[in-house]
Amino acid sequence: KQEVTQIPAALSVPEGENLVLNCSFTDSAIYNLQWFRQDPGKGLTSLLLIQSSQREQTSGRLNASLDKSSGRSTLYIAASQPGDSATYLCAVILAYNFNKFYFGSGTKLNVKP
Amino acid sequence: NAGVTQTPKFQVLKTGQSMTLQCAQDMNHNSMYWYRQDPGMGLRLIYYSASEGTTDKGEVPNGYNVSRLNKREFSLRLESAAPSQTSVYFCASSGLTAEQFFGPGTRLTVL
Numbered sequence: 001k002q003e004v005t006q007i008p009a010a011l012s013v014p015e016g017e018n019l020v021l022n023c024s025f026t027d028s029a030i031y032n033l034q035w036f037r038q039d040p041g042k043g044l045t046s047l048l049l050i051q052s053s054q055r056e057q058t059s060g061r062l063n064a065s066l067d068k069s070s071g072r073s074t075l076y077i078a079a080s081q082p083g084d085s086a087t088y089l090c091a092v093i094l095a096y097n098f099n100k101f102y103f104g105s106g107t108k109l110n111v112k113p
Numbered sequence: 114n115a116g117v118t119q120t121p122k123f124q125v126l127k128t129g130q131s132m133t134l135q136c137a138q139d140m141n142h143n144s145m146y147w148y149r150q151d152p153g154m155g156l157r158l159i160y161y162s163a164s165e166g167t168t169d170k171g172e173v174p175n176g177y178n179v180s181r182l183n184k185r186e187f188s189l190r191l192e193s194a195a196p197s198q199t200s201v202y203f204c205a206s207s208g209l210t211a212e213q214f215f216g217p218g219t220r221l222t223v224l
Binding site: 031032034036041042043044045046049051089091093098099100101103104105106 | 144146155156158161163169171203205210211212213214215216217218220
């Protein structure tokens with residue numbers, strides 16, 4: 001069974017810092033990995049999607065990398081801002097089962113002004 | 114482009130009452146999902162529909178029923194609500210790339 005782990009569960013940093021959020025998964029036979037952002041009381045917003053054949057994806061100040069062989073992905077946030085404060089979740093879908101997404105429990109990020 | 118929409122946004126029910134949560138997507142996606150999110154439990158899949166006309170159980174289907182009305186719409190019904198069904202419910206959809214898009218959620222309280 002696929003297990004997705006996100007460490008740390010919570011992170012507090014001063015504004016302007018570069019930071020890395022981690023996501024690890026146990027079954028490397030993934031089709032893709034997706035990073036989401038969730039603000040309090042809101043739904044999940046898709047940030048980046050990395051297909052299994054890709055090593056990284058970038059969007060603005062965000063860069064996500066994927067290492068299937070080690071079962072890891074990182075989300076790099078450059079020059080963090082208070083508006084980045086949210087919970088970040090990763091999810092994977094297996095190449096042999098498109099019907100289920102496996103979610104991590106998230107990292108709650110607080111960027112202090 | 115509305116993406117995934119859900120109604121209602123909030124609902125309070127008494128134990129034993131029934132209700133239907135509505136979800137619609139305008140991205141021409143084949144797959145649609147219903148999740149519940151509870152503190153400390155993360156997101157749990159209730160039901161999914163891989164294509165119009167098909168539905169399948171997820172991790173926590175007990176107490177729920179679903180209908181895939183057409184390609185756009187996927188509804189979730191609580192026949193006899195229980196306090197354990199107090200939760201935030203999210204609908205999501207995905208297409209050929211398997212990228213998931215979520216609706217804004219329905220916050221349900223069962224008294």
